Amino acid sequence: MPYPNVPAFFADSILPNDEALRRAVRSGMTVASGFATSEPATFYDSLWNHIEREDITGLDIRQALFMAPYELCLGTALKSRGALAELAASSTADSAMGRFSRKVNAVTKKLEGLKRLIGHYEELNRRRITFTSAFIGPATNAVIPSNFLTRALYPDYVGRNTTRMGITRMQSIHFPDAVDSMGYDPDDNPQVDTFVMVMTPPNEKGELSHGLANGANGEILEKALRLKTINILLYLNPKYPFTRGYSEEWASNTIHVNQFEGLARAGKLFVVEDNDGRLPCLPGNSFDNPAKSEVTIAQNTVNHVEQNLRFTQGRAIQVGFGGTGVLCIRDLKASSWTGRCYTEMLEPYTLDLFDAGKIAGTHFIEKDGRRTVLDGKLVATFTLCTEGSDFYKRLDNNPAVIIAAASRVVIPEAFNYGMGINNCLSIDFQGHINASGRDSNNISGVGGGATINRGLSRGGIAYFCMKSTHTTPEGKVRSSIFPFQPKGTPISYIGPDVMGGREGARFFLVTEHGVAQMSGVDQHRFVRNLISVADPRFRDELNHHAWKEFRIRA
Secondary structure, X not given: OOOOOOOHHHHOOEOOHHHHHHHHOOOOOEEEEEEHHHOOHHHHHHHHHHHHHXXXXXXXXXXXXOOOOOHHHHOOHHHOOOOOHHHHHHOOOOOHHHHHHHHHHHHHHHXXXXXXXXXXXXXXXHHOOEEXXXXXOHHHHOOOOOOHHHHHHOOOOOOOOHHXXXXXXXXXXXXXXXXXXXXXXXXXXXOOOEEEEEEOOOOOOOEEEXXXXXXXXXXXXXXXHHHOOOEEEEEEOOOOOOOEOOEOOOEOOEEEHHHHHHHHHOOOEEEEEOOOOOOOOEOOOOOOOOOHHHHHHHHHHHHHHHHOHHHHOOXXXXXXXXXXXXXXXXXXXXXXXXXXXXXXXXXXXXXXXXXXXXXXXXXXXXXXXXXXXXXXOEEEOEEOOEOOOOHHHHHOOOOOEEEOEHHHHOOHHHHOOOEEEEEOOEEEOOOOEEOOEEOOEEOOOOXXXXXXXXXXXXXOEEEEEOOOEEEOOOOOEEEOEEOOOOOOOOOOEOHHHHHOOEOOOEEEEEEOOEEEEOOOOOHHHHHHHHHHOOOHHHHHHHHHHXXXXXXXXX
C-alpha cells in the first residue's frame, strides 16, 4: 500500500495512469478539470496519446486556460524543425551560408509548424473533440495570420482561432458561477461524466489539500461526493503545497480521505500516484523582459497610487490575471503605499509585499454576510508563479495563506471599498470594455473581473490597464480605443460598470500615455478623457469620430 495510513477502499482505487484513463475517459464522454493552476498537468500530458491509442471520438473537454502547450491542443506543431535545420546548426554563424540557411530555416519552420497545426485542428474536428472553455490562453487562442501564403494555403482558417473553428466552444461566465454553469444543472443533474483534479496525498491525519488552487474544484468535489453521479479522476502529487481554507464547514481547502468512501464503493473513484507530475506555472522568463508599454503602464498606475494616497492608502488590493497588473504589484514594493489584500489570484509579488510588512492582512465574508477582519492573513482562490520560483514552497503549510472556492472568495461584497488592478484589451466611447477578445475571436475570458468590479463600484478604486494600440491578424497597428467596439467583439463590462459607482468609487483607465478618469463623468468628458490617453497617432481620428458620432468637441 503506497500510503500506509489510508483506508483499504482508497488504496484499492489507486491505478496506473493508463488504466485510470481507460476507465475514466471514453468516447462520447464529457470530461472536465479546473481553472489555470487547478489543471492536472499529468492528465493533459498523456491525454492525446490515450485518445489515439483508444481511438476516442466525440469527447468534450470542459476546462479553463490550458497552462502548457499540450499535444492535445497543438499536435506536433512545436516540434517543427525547418527545411534546413541541420545546415543552419552546422554552418559558421557569420558566414553567408550560415546567415542564409538560418533565414530560410526560420521561414520554413513557421510554414511547417502551421501545416502541422492546421492538420491537428482537422484531426480534432474529424474526431469531434471539443473544448468547452470559460477562459482560454495561448494553447488555444492563436489567430491564424492573414498574408499571401496563408490565404492561398488555408483560406478557411485565416483570421480565426479555435473559438471560430468549431473546436473551442466559449461559455462566457463569471468565475464563481463555473460549477453551476458547467458542472451541474439547476436540478443537480451532472453535465460532465468525469472530473479530473490534483490534490496532495493524505497527510498523517488523513487530510488531502487542493494545494495551488481551489477555484471550482472544491465545490464540484463536494457535489460529487454527495451525489455520487460523476467519476472523480484524482491525481496525488506530493510536490503540491498543503494549503488550508477559511472554515472547515463551508470554506474549506482540505478534505478527509474517509469522505471518498461512498464514491469509491460506487466505482466512481480513480486515483493515480502523480509523484513526478509538473506543477502548473508560467514560463520562467514571463516577467523578465516585459514590453516597454507594459512597464510604462505599470509605472503610470503605481505613480497614480502614490500621488493619491489620500484615497488609495490602506485599501485591500486585488490584482487580476495578466502581466501588466502583476508588474504593478511588483513596483508597489518601492512605493510608500501600504494597505491590505483581498484577491482572487495570489502571486509572488503580493506575498513579497505581505512579507515586507506593506500588507497588514485581509478579511473574509461570513455566510451571514458579515465581514471578518483577518490580520496577518492573505486570501485567494488560486495561486500562480513562474517556473523555477520558490513561491509554491513558500505556500506549503503557511498559516498566513487561506485558499477557498471561487464561489466563496470572488463575490462582489468582498471587494467593496477595495482597490483592483486589472487588464483589458479595448474600450469604446460608450464605455464598453473588452477584456477577452479581438474582434470576433475570443482570446481569454472575463474570469472574475466583472464580479470584482461590481464590488469595487461601492467605494472602491479600479485601475484598468490597457495597451493603447494592438496589431490585427493582417499586421495593421490600430488604436485600442474605438468610437464603437468592432463587430463581434466580446463585451466584459458595459458603460454603467465604469461610468458609475457610489460611496466615493473611482475608476481609471491607464495606458502608456497616462491615466484617465472614467467614473462620475458624462459621456462628453468620458470621451475626451479616453482620447487624452490614446496613442497620439490616432487622436485626430478619434476626435473626428467624437464629433461625427456625438458632437463632442476635442
